[in-house]
Amino acid sequence: MERPTPTDVEREVTNIDMIVSKGDAEGNITYTNPIFMKISGYTQGELLDKPHSILRHPDMPKAIFKFLWDNISEGKEVNAFVKNLCKDGSYYWVLAQVRMAKNPDGSFRNYVSTRKRASDSAKAVMGELYAKMVEAENEGGIDASVKVLEEFLSQRGHSLATFNDAMKELNK
Numbered sequence: 001m002e003r004p005t006p007t008d009v010e011r012e013v014t015n016i017d018m019i020v021s022k023g024d025a026e027g028n029i030t031y032t033n034p035i036f037m038k039i040s041g042y043t044q045g046e047l048l049d050k051p052h053s054i055l056r057h058p059d060m061p062k063a064i065f066k067f068l069w070d071n072i073s074e075g076k077e078v079n080a081f082v083k084n085l086c087k088d089g090s091y092y093w094v095l096a097q098v099r100m101a102k103n104p105d106g107s108f109r110n111y112v113s114t115r116k117r118a119s120d121s122a123k124a125v126m127g128e129l130y131a132k133m134v135e136a137e138n139e140g141g142i143d144a145s146v147k148v149l150e151e152f153l154s155q156r157g158h159s160l161a162t163f164n165d166a167m168k169e170l171n172k
């Protein structure tokens, strides 16, 4: 499938929207709820078995997804703001909670992402931060981008260890 060309059109996520998807160990989509399909503009057939990166927006820093995978693969939950790309090139912002779900015997079951509305102030702050991180990545790679993120967190009395708390505070 061809990648959509990003536009400046933003799709609204309301306070009651809960955009859910599940993925296998590689991040391939195994389930999406109706609102996921409505907002992204894809049908279930277009999404199932496709990588979650079908939603990847070029404004998103690589370092955020590296942080995501480093943590969820170890069973740690991640709360991160994500700008996602829709089928028609429009975008939407969410605060995504991504975690590993396990079977009763403790083995890996799947990854689950539950996405809710990002506040206007969070979108403004994170949009600016992500732009700086992408710029740093282009010049100095992921390490440079992580440095920008760490500076941002430390200015708010946080660190990578308290990333989730910092993001939740920003969404208030």
Ligand SMILES: Cc1cc2nc3c(=O)[nH]c(=O)nc-3n(C[C@H](O)[C@H](O)[C@H](O)COP(=O)(O)O)c2cc1C
Residues within 6 Å of the ligand: 021, 022, 023, 026, 027, 051, 052, 053, 054, 055, 056, 057, 060, 065, 082, 084, 096, 098, 111, 112, 113
């Ligand atoms: C359950 C789950 C949900 C995900 N949701 C998204 C998402 O909404 N948007 C996104 O860009 N990546 C999402 N990802 C991360 C992708 O797997 C991928 O790391 C990211 O899109 C970057 O893709 P790339 O490494 O091919 O550039 C999700 C991963 C998992 C496991």
